[in-house]
Amino acid sequence: MPTASDFERLLRGASLRVTAPRIAVLSAVHSHPHADTDSIIGVVRQNLGAVSHQAVYDVLRALTGAGLLRKIEPQGSVARYEARVGDNHHHVVCRSCGAIADVDCAVGHAPCLDASDDHGFVIDEAEVIYWGSCPECTTAAKSS
Amino acid sequence: MPTASDFERLLRGASLRVTAPRIAVLSAVHSHPHADTDSIIGVVRQNLGAVSHQAVYDVLRALTGAGLLRKIEPQGSVARYEARVGDNHHHVVCRSCGAIADVDCAVGHAPCLDASDDHGFVIDEAEVIYWGSCPECTTAAKSS
DNA sequence: CGTCTTTTCTGGAACGAGTCAAGTTAATGA
DNA sequence: TCATTAACTTGACTCGTTCCAGAAAAGACG
Numbered sequence: 126m127p128t129a130s131d132f133e134r135l136l137r138g139a140s141l142r143v144t145a146p147r148i149a150v151l152s153a154v155h156s157h158p159h160a161d162t163d164s165i166i167g168v169v170r171q172n173l174g175a176v177s178h179q180a181v182y183d184v185l186r187a188l189t190g191a192g193l194l195r196k197i198e199p200q201g202s203v204a205r206y207e208a209r210v211g212d213n214h215h216h217v218v219c220r221s222c223g224a225i226a227d228v229d230c231a232v233g234h235a236p237c238l239d240a241s242d243d244h245g246f247v248i249d250e251a252e253v254i255y256w257g258s259c260p261e262c263t264t265a266a267k268s269s
Numbered sequence: 270m271p272t273a274s275d276f277e278r279l280l281r282g283a284s285l286r287v288t289a290p291r292i293a294v295l296s297a298v299h300s301h302p303h304a305d306t307d308s309i310i311g312v313v314r315q316n317l318g319a320v321s322h323q324a325v326y327d328v329l330r331a332l333t334g335a336g337l338l339r340k341i342e343p344q345g346s347v348a349r350y351e352a353r354v355g356d357n358h359h360h361v362v363c364r365s366c367g368a369i370a371d372v373d374c375a376v377g378h379a380p381c382l383d384a385s386d387d388h389g390f391v392i393d394e395a396e397v398i399y400w401g402s403c404p405e406c407t408t409a410a411k412s413s
Numbered sequence: 414c415g416t417c418t419t420t421t422c423t424g425g426a427a428c429g430a431g432t433c434a435a436g437t438t439a440a441t442g443a
Numbered sequence: 444t445c446a447t448t449a450a451c452t453t454g455a456c457t458c459g460t461t462c463c464a465g466a467a468a469a470g471a472c473g
Contacts, residue, residue: 142419142421142469142470144420144421144422144469146421147421161459162459162460176422176423177422177423177424178460179422179424179425179461179462180423182459182461183421183422184421187421196344198344200341200342203458203460204459204460217387217388217392219390226388228388243361243399243401244361244370244372244403244404245403245404246361246363246370246399246401246403246404246407247407248361249401249402250400250401251397251399251400252398252399252400253395255387255392255395256392256393256396257390257391257393258390258393259388259389260388260389260390263390263391285449286439286440286441286449286450287440287441288439288440288449288450288451290450290451291450320451320452321451321452323431323432323433323451323452323454324450324451324452326430326432327450327451328451331450347429348430348431
């Protein structure tokens with residue numbers, strides 16, 4: 126678990142000003158991976174007291190733009206953020222409860238970039254979402 | 270290009286009532302793949318005259334639920350629909366203009382279902398979105 | 414340390430895709 | 444043809460997100 130000064134270094138490294146809300150948001154996302162904006166606002170307020178939702182939205186956008194956070198938004202879900210960046214990993218999403226888990230890239234380190242016919246597109250990233258049922262929901266479904 | 274009676278057959282096959290709005294929506298999605306809801310409403314109204322947006326939303330949900338349409342919603346885009354269903358194909362999306370093209374599954378017929386570590390999830394579908402730049406935007410970027 | 418400039422934060426209003434609810438219309442099947 | 448029930452219309456409304464204008468704070472410079 127990184128400390129406040131780690132986050133400060135991250136921010137400076139991205140030439141972003143160091144502010145309490147930014148540290149708090151970074152910390153919240155690190156400790157709550159895949160959290161939606163509302164939860165992040167909640168966690169930030171627990172640590173800092175009153176912070177406007179606007180500030181959190183701005184911070185999230187700034188950090189996402191700087192590559193410090195990654196935004197994911199599976200179908201039917203609101204925007205979620207995670208702190209694991211730069212390692213091209215993917216996600217499993219549970220159809221019934223919406224739980225999200227990380228999955229490393231299946232076939233090696235970054236092979237998903239091959240499409241069979243790219244229609245002339247220059248592809249720079251492949252985003253994969255696996256849909257299914259999480260262990261809890263699978264168990265619940267069987268026992269019913 | 271399927272005809273109205275083809276669509277009628279599709280609807281009956283899914284035990285759905287055959288109504289003008291449904292035929293019009295099916296037809297619109299077939300002729301405008303990857304169209305967003307608003308465009309679909311526009312096309313449907315061109316063919317039928319007044320149709321409430323609510324009706325189109327209902328129809329889209331019913332048809333998606335019945336497996337006659339597929340809903341896709343890449344990040345930063347509104348919901349889009351397509352009529353190619355059941356063949357597990359994927360999409361390339363242009364980062365700058367939002368263009369979408371179909372891509373067949375890369376590694377064979379349905380291999381994407383393997384994740385390296387599934388965390389106990391039971392996976393039934395892999396959804397892949399390739400991000401990049403379409404031919405037009407690539408050319409435009411180079412020449413500038 | 415104090416001032417200036419720039420960026421960020423606050424609070425509130427606004428936006429837009431999508432949903433809800435109640436009543437009417439029309440497709441289906443007997 | 445009639446009853447049943449699914450589908451459509453209308454209009455208000457929710458909710459995540461963004462925009463705006465002014466106030467506050469951070470970093471730069473003398």
